[in-house]
């Protein structure tokens with residue numbers, strides 16, 4: 001009776017992917033490269049009990065593309081790039097970057113047109129955007145620990161000469177959702193990363209990642225020439241914007257947009273970024289004041305000031321000022337070690353407070 005009403009089962013469900021992996025379910029939404037819908041998402045299980053998240057290249061998009069050869073080139077290059085990069089991260093055992101378990105291509109199954117090219121990742125329980133939607137009153141300690149985890153993941157990527165460039169809540173994957181404290185997060189979605197050792201199509205884009213999370217210099221069309229200023233400083237800004245979001249539910253970009261006069265907005269500005277900078281800095285200062293005033297956690301003034309100061313230096317609109325001050329003085333302006341330690345300490349303080357409050 002109900003079978004005619006239920007959705008048809010995806011033909012890939014049940015497919016044997018090799019090495020003990022079988023597809024168990026299809027995810028409803030296409031995924032891939034910041035809205036590019038380059039992949040289809042599936043869940044998979046292994047005979048050894050591991051759970052996987054599978055990205056299958058969406059060759060079928062070729063039928064809807066006005067430029068099929070270009071489309072094919074883009075999706076295969078995007079797939080090959082991500083595959084090689086996740087392999088590199090996995091072989092270097094980067095603990096805060098989502099692992100890949102397996103990848104391969106299989107011949108087209110019966111009644112299918114295209115081969116199945118896939119990457120199987122370790123499966124997270126969701127992303128931090130979804131988690132914050134579901135658990136609005138999530139403890140400060142948990143929020144800060146996840147941002148600390150994100151900073152560690154970015155630092156690990158930087159240590160192998162890779163910049164992520166698309167750090168945002170949906171790309172921070174969360175594990176262990178049932179525990180309050182003890183949740184951990186890892187960086188996912190390397191689809192828009194730049195690897196100094198391997199070229200990618202998006203390396204040439206003014207904005208490699210999602211434009212709504214891009215740092216202000218990129219929004220104003222400024223293209224710094226060095227890897228450090230163009231790529232590493234972008235990750236640092238996005239980490240600061242992530243911290244802003246996790247504390248306040250708004251990104252730094254949304255705040256800047258609110259406080260920037262429309263005539264000085266990237267859309268309407270025709271001059272250089274250097275000329276726009278004083279206006280962006282003023283909007284940034286107002287955004288930080290606003291953030292400080294609307295802070296909704298009961299933390300000591302010291303901790304609040306430290307958090308606002310940290311956000312301020314991570315998201316500084318001036319590339320010459322962005323990053324940790326001590327690292328800048330040590331001639332390593334975009335080094336993340338001090339930022340990671342500071343976030344660790346802040347998360348630790350919040351965890352102690354939380355433990356004290358729950359024990360009372």
Ligand SMILES: Nc1ncnc2c1ncn2[C@@H]1O[C@H](COP(=O)(O)OP(=O)(O)O)[C@@H](O)[C@H]1O
Pocket residue numbers: 030031032033034035041053098121122123124125126127170171173188189190191
């Ligand atoms: N390893 C994973 N485990 C669980 N969910 C994942 C995993 N990787 C991605 N997702 C989910 O799928 C979404 C899209 O995947 P992502 O790799 O970010 O592709 P894109 O943003 O390019 O579409 C993520 O925001 C997350 O919710």
Ligand SMILES: [Mg+2]
Pocket residue numbers: 034170171189
């Ligand atoms: Mg993503």
